[in-house]
Amino acid sequence: MVERALSLLAIDPRGLRGLWLRGRAGPVRDRVLAALAALGPRKLHPFITDEALMGGLDLSATLASGAMHRHAGLLETPGFLALTMAERCPPGLAVRLGQALDQDAGLALIAQDEAAEDGEGLPAALADRLGLFVDLDSFAWGETDDFALSLPLIATAQARLAHMATDAAQARLVRVAADLGIASLRAPLLALACARAHAAWRGAGVIAEEDLEIAVALCYAHKARHFPETAPEPEDAPPEPPQPPPEEEGAQNESLQDIPEEMLIDAARSALPPGLLAQLQAARVARAMGGNSGAGAARKSLRRGRPLPSRAGKPGAGARVDVIATLRQAAPWQKMRRAMMPGRGLDRLLLMPADIRIKRYQDQTDRVLIFVVDASGSAALARLAEAKGAVELMLAEAYSARDHVALVAFRGHSAELCLPPSRSLVQTKRRLAGLPGGGATPLAHALQIALATAEQARGHGMAPTLAFLTDGRGNIALDGSANRAQAGAEAAQIARAIAARKIPALVIDTSLRPKPQLAELAAQMRANMITLPRADARTLSTTLSAALGG
Numbered sequence: 001m002v003e004r005a006l007s008l009l010a011i012d013p014r015g016l017r018g019l020w021l022r023g024r025a026g027p028v029r030d031r032v033l034a035a036l037a038a039l040g041p042r043k044l045h046p047f048i049t050d051e052a053l054m055g056g057l058d059l060s061a062t063l064a065s066g067a068m069h070r071h072a073g074l075l076e077t078p079g080f081l082a083l084t085m086a087e088r089c090p091p092g093l094a095v096r097l098g099q100a101l102d103q104d105a106g107l108a109l110i111a112q113d114e115a116a117e118d119g120e121g122l123p124a125a126l127a128d129r130l131g132l133f134v135d136l137d138s139f140a141w142g143e144t145d146d147f148a149l150s151l152p153l154i155a156t157a158q159a160r161l162a163h164m165a166t167d168a169a170q171a172r173l174v175r176v177a178a179d180l181g182i183a184s185l186r187a188p189l190l191a192l193a194c195a196r197a198h199a200a201w202r203g204a205g206v207i208a209e210e211d212l213e214i215a216v217a218l219c220y221a222h223k224a225r226h227f228p229e230t231a232p233e234p235e236d237a238p239p240e241p242p243q244p245p246p247e248e249e250g251a252q253n254e255s256l257q258d259i260p261e262e263m264l265i266d267a268a269r270s271a272l273p274p275g276l277l278a279q280l281q282a283a284r285v286a287r288a289m290g291g292n293s294g295a296g297a298a299r300k301s302l303r304r305g306r307p308l309p310s311r312a313g314k315p316g317a318g319a320r321v322d323v324i325a326t327l328r329q330a331a332p333w334q335k336m337r338r339a340m341m342p343g344r345g346l347d348r349l350l351l352m353p354a355d356i357r358i359k360r361y362q363d364q365t366d367r368v369l370i371f372v373v374d375a376s377g378s379a380a381l382a383r384l385a386e387a388k389g390a391v392e393l394m395l396a397e398a399y400s401a402r403d404h405v406a407l408v409a410f411r412g413h414s415a416e417l418c419l420p421p422s423r424s425l426v427q428t429k430r431r432l433a434g435l436p437g438g439g440a441t442p443l444a445h446a447l448q449i450a451l452a453t454a455e456q457a458r459g460h461g462m463a464p465t466l467a468f469l470t471d472g473r474g475n476i477a478l479d480g481s482a483n484r485a486q487a488g489a490e491a492a493q494i495a496r497a498i499a500a501r502k503i504p505a506l507v508i509d510t511s512l513r514p515k516p517q518l519a520e521l522a523a524q525m526r527a528n529m530i531t532l533p534r535a536d537a538r539t540l541s542t543t544l545s546a547a548l549g550g
Helices: 002-011 027-039 048-055 058-064 091-103 151-163 165-179 186-202 211-220 251-257 261-271 278-287 322-341 380-401 423-434 445-458 486-499 517-526 537-547
Strands: 018-022 042-044 079-083 107-113 131-135 300-301 308-312 357-364 369-376 403-411 413-422 463-470 505-507 528-531
Touching: 002 018, 002 027, 002 131, 002 186, 002 211, 027 079, 027 107, 048 091, 058 322, 058 380, 058 413, 091 107, 107 517, 151 186, 165 186, 165 211, 300 486, 322 357, 369 445, 369 486, 403 445, 423 463, 445 463, 445 486, 505 517, 517 528
Parallel strands: 018 107, 018 131, 042 079, 079 107, 369 403, 369 463, 463 505, 505 528
Antiparallel strands: 300 357, 308 357, 403 413
């Protein structure tokens, strides 16, 4: 299937637009990339500059001649582009590549997606535009062999494309896309291009059932929202009357219309390895909820981080001049400036204040997840044990995501910051081991401590997120008195303060029956709310990662 997908892409790169190649680094992927080398793809990485991508000023030629010269970018030359580490593709690059593919400039993109966790993957702007999808992780090393693309066969198939009939096939593919819940209007067009290319690859002049099945498997399977269940046939169903043989004229169109849609849907289902549809759906949800990698919020900086395009400005106050960008800005105007200032030497570069460009960077803030755990009541021991497990699981993930974890526990008459922001797994286990449970519920004090911890984290340049695990039965006021009404009013006031400071928050209702008071408190905090009456540690960790975009 992999060899066939690469051959189809080589036959009709304009129609298929590209290939989503999902698979981690390994010998199987090395075999596929070796075969792709025959197409001569040009590599680009996720953080390529706009100048390299779309072209820009040729500085040396411009300064030498006194007239403006430019060099072409990768998007201006037809051919194949190979995007490495496609799961890290930023939104800006995804939009630029998508626009280039829509312009039909002879480009085809091979997106090498190395995503290893749920919630990662190719941006939706590119996934919708690439016709083919292949998952290499479903192939074992022993199931693959070295292969090479047949360039003479590809050239012969390309000559057949212009004479391929597509009317009946197009209507069929549209109906199957609707049955699979695919809302994209591009999907049927890409699948039709795949069916045409496969028919040409077989040496046929018309599209047959085999071509449609391949197109659905390669183009629809990963985009399907659901697979409809087929109704079982009745046991005593009467035999269908024999159909008369079709006439020669229009016989091919009639045969395509007689193909049951269930056969094409089964082709899509069988093309997906177990669990892959759930992983792709999880990636869609994570991107829809923010899509952060867990590295914190992006912020502009003048000193460090990933380089951004320079901007006009004045040096000083920590700003540094981008010499190359300044020269590019001044170069096209040298001939005009020398004509306006004849007294200046011809060997000098004439700069103006408006030419100066300042370097900019994008820095990532560290993120801290502040768990606020209700340790009160008769169910505290079980709930606290699961909260400890969730914190430890999230801390283990923080080593790769650069997250910190903090813990606030509340019981009795007060709340306590049991674990300041930390990445140390050993220290976390030591602090959590002796955490007691039972007593009243000082929810207002817990909100106060959580707000103070979040504000302190912001003061240290971190991006805080609050995660509350409670049943919402606050009954201890800030002064320590057992006054349920006063405790509720104080908790609501602090919740509104958290919302006013725009601190992201998540409320997890751990009670067996959801409480309307807790839903009201979450609304006042402008927090997402999740009801998990029987949550275990791994469920909590997974839910937090998805809901907070981690």
